[in-house]
Amino acid sequence: MKRLFIMMIVLLAFSYSCVKDGGESGVATGGDQAGQGGSMAKFSISNNHLFVINESSLKTYDISNPAQPQKMNDLSVDFGIETVFTMGDHLFIGSINGLYIYDIADPINMKFLSYYQHITSCDPVVANDSLAFVTLNSSASCWWQGGANRLDVLDIKNKIDPELISSLNMISPKGLGIKGHYVFVCNGDNGLNVYDYTNPQNLVRVAGITGIQSYDVIIRNELLFVIGKDGFFQYDISDIQNISLISNILFQ
């Protein structure tokens, strides 16, 4: 009984630590590496800059001192912008109406490069140097019902004039990630599909994960992290033909 009581005190001490404003730590700590988000993110970090989207604008913060972000600029983009993704000197914004590409080599003078318009849908985006992958989803949770359910592949070698290469109809595409010549696409209640995009005009489904609901993914080396309403799942993807579950944390 006494032991239980002590345990409860320890638990209480452990379990509650709050902070209101006015914390003035700001101590420079080591390791300035950024983490990695999924394709549904509304934040993106590139070097010393934090890009933040709200419903209609893109705000840039200088985070050379990570603890003290300083606002640099505020750019009006479009109504209904949803996701932001950076790669090298380029920033991609997925809106309900299309894909915007900006040059962020000089973030204080970022340049609008192009806008690729598509059917009104939800649309996370990932890209490599030459291709962008955009999923369109028309589910009710995306507000705008109607629209399409598909995966679009765009040629973005010329960032000023992206061109649609191919479209693949899906049931309920959501977040996505790329690794090598594979694109991993969450397909809602229908699990996750893996496509080989060696020929971007004709994506070939080479593998898949079934039996889970999937919303978004992060790929790090040989690990695939999947989040869905049932839980968090980790897979070994070193052999694409034999994707194996490493562990999971179920939410219920």
Added chain:
Amino acid sequence: MVFLLFFSGSNTTKTGYRPIYISSDIAKTICFSAPQAMEKQGKIYIKDQYVFIGDINLGVHIIDNTNPEYPEKIGFLKIYGNHDIAIKGNTLYADNFDDLIAVDISDIEHPVVTKREKAVYTLMNHDFPPGVPYGTYFECVDDSKGYVLSWVEAELENPKCYTTY
């Protein structure tokens, strides 16, 4: 979608939605607590050996993934009104209702808010219940009661607000 006010003479009860408020003070307080169950799964973020899983409007679950075969829930970072995070070094950025905050997580059990940028975001779903058909009744939001955390179905007496185009 916006909402309109209307007035009717007689007493009527309608099924609709009522806002659940939290005080402005609590809304902007960041806490670390023991692991808890997921309410509404949000987004995912990874940093070093840690995995962060969003719980929409409530905060982020923190998982130690040092050994991917045995990921371990280590706690919950309570950030009300939160949908998204990003991390650089030991600083976690998050939306906290309409604010953007920077939180020092070098000691994850004792988070410190190092910066708060006010009114970066427009509050979504704050003035009316989200995703309901047009013509749905709801209790008008009283901003003096704090922030709207969620909406619950309720019987409303003489509701003065309903959703419209």
